[in-house]
Amino acid sequence: MEIPRHWRLKQQRYALVGEVCPHCEAKIFPPRDVCPECKNEAKTPFAFSGKGEIYSYTTIYEAPSGYDGNAPYTVALVKLDEGPMITAQLTDVDQQAIQIGMPVEMVTRKLRDDGDERGMIVYGYKFRRRDVGGT
Amino acid sequence: MTDIILAGLGQTDVGEHWDIGLRELAFTAIEAALKDAGGLKPQAMYVGNMLAPNLSRQAHLGALLADFAGLTGIEAVTVEAAGASGGAALRQGYLAVKSGLVDVALIVGVEKMTDQVGAGVEEALATAADSDYESVQGLTPTAQAAMLMGRYMHEYNVPADGFAGFALTAHANGAGNPHAMFRKAIKLETYQKAELLTPPLNMFDAAPNADGAAALVLTRRDLLPSDWPHPLVRIAASATASDTLALHDRKDPLFFEAAYLATGRAIKQAGITLDQIDFFEYHDAFSIFAALSLESSGFAIRGYGWKMAADGRISRASNLPCATMGGLKARGFAGGATGVYQAVEAATQLRVRAEACQVKDARIGMIQSLGGPASTAVVHILERLEV
Numbered sequence: 476m477e478i479p480r481h482w483r484l485k486q487q488r489y490a491l492v493g494e495v496c497p498h499c500e501a502k503i504f505p506p507r508d509v510c511p512e513c514k515n516e517a518k519t520p521f522a523f524s525g526k527g528e529i530y531s532y533t534t535i536y537e538a539p540s541g542y543d544g545n546a547p548y549t550v551a552l553v554k555l556d557e558g559p560m561i562t563a564q565l566t567d568v569d570q571q572a573i574q575i576g577m578p579v580e581m582v583t584r585k586l587r588d589d590g591d592e593r594g595m596i597v598y599g600y601k602f603r604r605r606d607v608g609g610t
Numbered sequence: 611m612t613d614i615i616l617a618g619l620g621q622t623d624v625g626e627h628w629d630i631g632l633r634e635l636a637f638t639a640i641e642a643a644l645k646d647a648g649g650l651k652p653q654a655m656y657v658g659n660m661l662a663p664n665l666s667r668q669a670h671l672g673a674l675l676a677d678f679a680g681l682t683g684i685e686a687v688t689v690e691a692a693g694a695s696g697g698a699a700l701r702q703g704y705l706a707v708k709s710g711l712v713d714v715a716l717i718v719g720v721e722k723m724t725d726q727v728g729a730g731v732e733e734a735l736a737t738a739a740d741s742d743y744e745s746v747q748g749l750t751p752t753a754q755a756a757m758l759m760g761r762y763m764h765e766y767n768v769p770a771d772g773f774a775g776f777a778l779t780a781h782a783n784g785a786g787n788p789h790a791m792f793r794k795a796i797k798l799e800t801y802q803k804a805e806l807l808t809p810p811l812n813m814f815d816a817a818p819n820a821d822g823a824a825a826l827v828l829t830r831r832d833l834l835p836s837d838w839p840h841p842l843v844r845i846a847a848s849a850t851a852s853d854t855l856a857l858h859d860r861k862d863p864l865f866f867e868a869a870y871l872a873t874g875r876a877i878k879q880a881g882i883t884l885d886q887i888d889f890f891e892y893h894d895a896f897s898i899f900a901a902l903s904l905e906s907s908g909f910a911i912r913g914y915g916w917k918m919a920a921d922g923r924i925s926r927a928s929n930l931p932c933a934t935m936g937g938l939k940a941r942g943f944a945g946g947a948t949g950v951y952q953a954v955e956a957a958t959q960l961r962v963r964a965e966a967c968q969v970k971d972a973r974i975g976m977i978q979s980l981g982g983p984a985s986t987a988v989v990h991i992l993e994r995l996e997v
Contacts, residue, residue, distance in 0.1 A: 480742075481746075484742055487742075487743075505742070505743050511859070530757075530761060530863075531757040531758070531760045531761035531764070532757060532760065533753050533756035533757050533760060533808045533809055533810075533811070534808060534809060535748060535749075535750060535753045535808055536807070536808065537728070537729075537732060537750070537752070537807070537808075538729060538732060538748055538750070539729055539732040539733035539735075539736050539745070539748065539750060540729040540730055540732070540733040541733070541748075542729075542748035543728075543729045545748070548748060550747055550748065550749050550753055550757070551757070552757055552761075552857070552858055552863070559858075559859075560858040560859075560863075561743065561858050562743060562744045562747050562749055562754075562856070562857070562858050563747055564747050564748060575760070575761065575764050586746060586747065586748070587746070587748065597746065599746065599747075
């Protein structure tokens with residue numbers, strides 16, 4: 476069981492809470508306490524909008540234990556609007572429609588389970604296609 | 611300055627050794643290296659291993675292997691840096707011997723991939739990435755490489771079979787290496803028709819996971835026995851660098867900063883320029899890694915690493931032969947043993963004992979061991995001394 480290991484990341488997993496550097500205003504995700512831009516201390520929480528676009532992606536057919544029940548699934552590197560990039564699964568998308576540059580937004584989904592009714596289920600962020608409004 | 615000499619070399623065949631355990635596999639390489647070293651007695655052992663705690667439920671390999679090899683009493687520890695564990699172990703051995711605190715060091719790289727199969731292996735390999743922010747998303751190293759490859763192809767307009775040159779070169783060279791897992795050349799059309807593992811990456815873009823062990827004996831030149839029979843190959847440079855663990859934390863994911871830094875440090879230390887390197891053993895766990903390694907190390911300009919392979923400029927007859935004994939792709943990817951295999955192979959080239967794989971007139975070779983997407987890079991430059 477790894478409950479504390481996942482529980483303590485609930486702010487990141489459910490709400491994309493990272494940090495903003497009080498010195499240079501860089502937005503940081505995941506939180507790391509030292510600003511990667513200016514190397515000063517950065518511990519001010521900052522909630523990301525969850526909006527971004529796809530930098531790259533692929534589909535996994537041979538998955539690790541805990542994920543093999545969901546295979547195939549698509550993972551992506553998502554460039555968030557505020558700057559940082561994160562790794563996340565894509566969900567609710569038509570495989571054929573996915574392309575580099577596609578706008579996406581964060582949703583909460585099941586990430587993995589231990590495969591039995593007494594096992595832990597881990598929830599967290601995934602991304603789905605975002606319709607960009609306007610003309 | 612005292613030269614650090616690769617005094618003994620040993621390796622097992624790379625493959626699926628269902629009937630051989632971790633300790634026996636390592637011992638086979640240790641025994642061969644000690645025999646090759648002609649009576650040198652190791653005072654310290656540095657074990658390069660990546661996954662034994664996950665795959666074989668076995669940590670504490672220093673004591674285990676010293677014990678099993680009949681060397682109980684010596685200093686013995688494991689060095690872990692994911693796929694770069696072997697290179698990192700070699701560096702620790704080099705530092706120990708170079709410092710004068712250890713006279714003879716034994717470097718052992720060992721990996722038992724086949725103690726698990728399928729999803730268990732994928733799970734173990736994924737421990738080398740950022741567990742909280744990469745692996746939790748079900749990411750595998752192969753999928754991460756595929757994303758790098760997809761982005762690279764997008765940015766540089768690489769054709770669908772653009773990376774074929776890496777696999778073709780590796781398999782052509784592996785054909786001559788009796789220890790390689792795959793000893794058969796492949797055709798371009800074989801690559802073109804290959805099954806996609808995780809698009810755009812196909813089965814020839816990924817090195818096969820395999821069991822293997824390799825070992826080296828290091829000592830200072832003045833400590834070699836008088837009847838020591840081999841050509842002198844020294845470590846001309848040893849350098850290492852780190853990058854962000856998670857790929858997504860990099861501003862420029864298509865540049866292996868750690869490979870750039872470690873190569874630069876090694877070149878400076880050896881007092882040479884890149885064009886003096888006669889062959890290069892890169893860490894082609896994936897063909898995209900080979901391309902990015904060529905670019906980040908300074909052998910190709912950005913966006914053209916794949917072109918070097920496509921144009922035959924990494925073949926044995928070229929100015930920069932790469933993967934000369936098959937590389938990870940054809941020799942096989944024996945995890946943390948890989949960096950030690952690279953050193954054994956490069957030293958074999960420099961001793962002019964590589965037979966069918968021999969690179970003509972090779973005097974200086976560079977080996978580069980990567981952990982994850984070059985989150986760790988270890989570079990050694992080996993040189994034959996003319997006596």
